[in-house]
Amino acid sequence: MTATSLHLELPTLTPEAETLRQEVRAFIAEERSSGRLPPPHRIGLGFDREMTKRIAAKGWIGLTWPRQYGGQERSALERYVMNEELLAAAVPVGAHWVADRQSGPVLLKFGTDEQRRFYLPKIAAGDLTFSIGMSEPESGSDLASLKARAEKVDGGWRINGRKIWTTNAHRAQYMIVLVRTSTVEGSRHAGLSQLIVDLAAPGVTISPIISMAGEHDFNEVLLEDVVVPDDALIGKEGNGWNQVSAELAYERSGPERWLSSFRLISELVDVLGPDARAASLEELGRLISHLLSLRQLSMSVASMIQQGQSPNVEASIVKDLGTKFEQEAVRVVRNIVSAEDLISNGRAERLKALLIHAQQYAPAFTIRGGTNEILRGIIARGIGLR
Known part of the structure; x- marks a missing residue:
């Protein structure tokens, strides 16, 4: 790929997608x-199992999957529209988000039929929560340097290692872990595999990581002689790097990469009166124009996924730009709130609460899903610059 071969087209939403948008808006209005x-x-995805069950009852989890696995066989753009509406309205989707966004699609693409038949209908019904076991202490976003290992034993694999930043591992039933199962001379990427771990299994210890906002979403997971059966292996042994690369395209390109701070911006718009300063309106307009551009890029990646492509480089661009935007959004809103004196004397309490939480949460934007430095390396390699 070269820089000139990067070509993101804005897809045209189908009538079915627009009809679904209205259905989701009606659902949100009823819930409100x-x-x-x-x-x-607060910003972030939120975690509410009952809400997940209500969303599942609409058939909106696993929306694009085959019906035989609990899906609706609808398009990736319809799924995009649905998630866009849910996220913009701050619907708590964290109980199914990872499983719907990437764990399920990984099983659909690389898993066995037995794995698909066991896990996918339960995910679609809102009954299973998955966590991601990629990052490790001292490895950060450099996944190829991971130290967790799995050795072949009679009837399965024995896993030893640590995983960190495992969102909702303390609430999830399963985690897909990336481990080294063999060593290949001259290649850090070869010899990696993905295994499904039951988080209630002996040898699994989950320790909380409390954020600056005082929230327990992240964890460190210690795996000590955890034995999983042969059928816990996803795809081919040693193919884990290729599988994770495909998985990260799902993780990095979605609307959550630029909609986490949307509720902060929308609350500011609601509070900002007609007498706002021209400078404030100019800053807000610039921010919204960036948001609309990001939406077009993100929708383009969704269209590529729908066409069966693996847009790893394009997804990295969306993630890099999206997380920078989200941090910029917090700064701009803070400056406008201060300049317009919007939250003094007990005014605009919801805007105040959102802004406080966003300022505590914002440092994570450019880390989750891969740091911006790692993403720029992926982009540079993808377009032939390194």
């Missing part, structure tokens, strides 16, 4: 009016 979905005071 019933009191089950209060206005947000």
Whole structure:
């Protein structure tokens, strides 16, 4: 690939996608009016198993999967539209997000039929939560340097190692872990494999990592002589790097990469009055124009996925630009709030709460899903610059 071969086209949304958008908006309005979905005071995905069950009842988890595995066989762009609406409205989707976004698709693409028949219908029903076991202490975003190993034993694999930043591992039933199963001379990427680990298995210890916001979403998972059966292997032994590369395209390109801070921007728009300073309106307009550009890029990647492509480089571009945007959004909103004196004397309490939480949360934007430095390396290699 070269720089000139990067070509992202804005797809045209189908009537089916627009109809689904209206259905999702109606669902959100009903949840709001019933009191089950209060206005947000925090950013992030949120975690609510009951909400996940209600979303599953609509058939909106595993939306693109074959019906035989609990899906609806709808398009990737329809799924994009659905998630865009849910995220923009701050619907708590964390209980199924990882499983729907990447664990399920990995099993669909690389797993055995037995794995698909066991896990996918349960994910689609909102009954299973998955966690991601990629990052490790001292490795960061350099996945090829991981130290977790799995050795072949009679009837399965014995795993030893640590995984960190494992979001919702303390709430999840399963984690897909990336481990080294063999050593190939001259290649750090060869010899890696993916295994499904039952987080209730003997030898699994989950320790909380509390964020600056005082929240327990992240964990460190210690795996000590954890034995998994042969059928826990996803795909071919040693093919883990290729599988993870495909998986990360799902993780890095979605609307959550630029919609985490959307609720902060929308709350500012609601609070900002008609007498706002021209400089504030100019800054806000610039921010919204960037958001719309990111939306076009993200939709283009969704279209590529729908066509069966693996847009790793394009997804990395979206993630890099999206996380920079989200941090910039927090800074711009803070400056406008200060300049317009919007939250003094008890005014705009929800905007105040969102801004406080966003400032605590913002440092994670450019780390999750791969640091910006790693992403730029992927982009540079993808377009032939290194």
